[in-house]
Amino acid sequence: MKIPISVLVVIYKSNGEVLLIERADKANFWQSVTGSVDSLDEDLQIAAAREVLEETGINVDALPAGSLQDMHHQIDYEIYPQWRHRYAPGITRNTEHWFSLLVPDGTQVQLAPREHVAYQWLPFTNAASKCFSRSNGEAILQLFSAR
Secondary structure (H helix, E strand, O other): OEOOEEEEEEEEOOOOEEEEEEEOOOOOOEEOEEEEOOOOOOOHHHHHHHHHHHHHOOOHHHOOOOOEEEEEEEEEEEOOHHHHHHEOOOOOEEEEEEEEEEOOOOOOOOOOOOOEEEEEEEEHHHHHHHEOOHHHHHHHHHHHHOO
């Protein structure tokens, strides 16, 4: 069963482009990297780095120190009914913690084909509006409003 604590990682380049990935289980569902912690005591930053590696093949440990940043923001949202079966009975809400990851130009992306079928780099405003989840778009806009 999934734990209802997750991370969202906005991956971006210095030119303002943001990486979006399309889910394999839902066409046109574009998003940033997301995923649940593996255990209640898993450090959120470690969970974020793990999810980035699993979903994009980008190894945070190979990037300059400080590339992965905690945005010090979290949201609580209702889990879509079609995905509640992944959680313990009665769990309907999830707490998501936001992170950002600055990657160099030319960073290669290797998707996990069972999870995602396509990716694209978009200017941050376009990426924010293309996200299926409104809060994912808000995370992107918040990241760039602080710059």
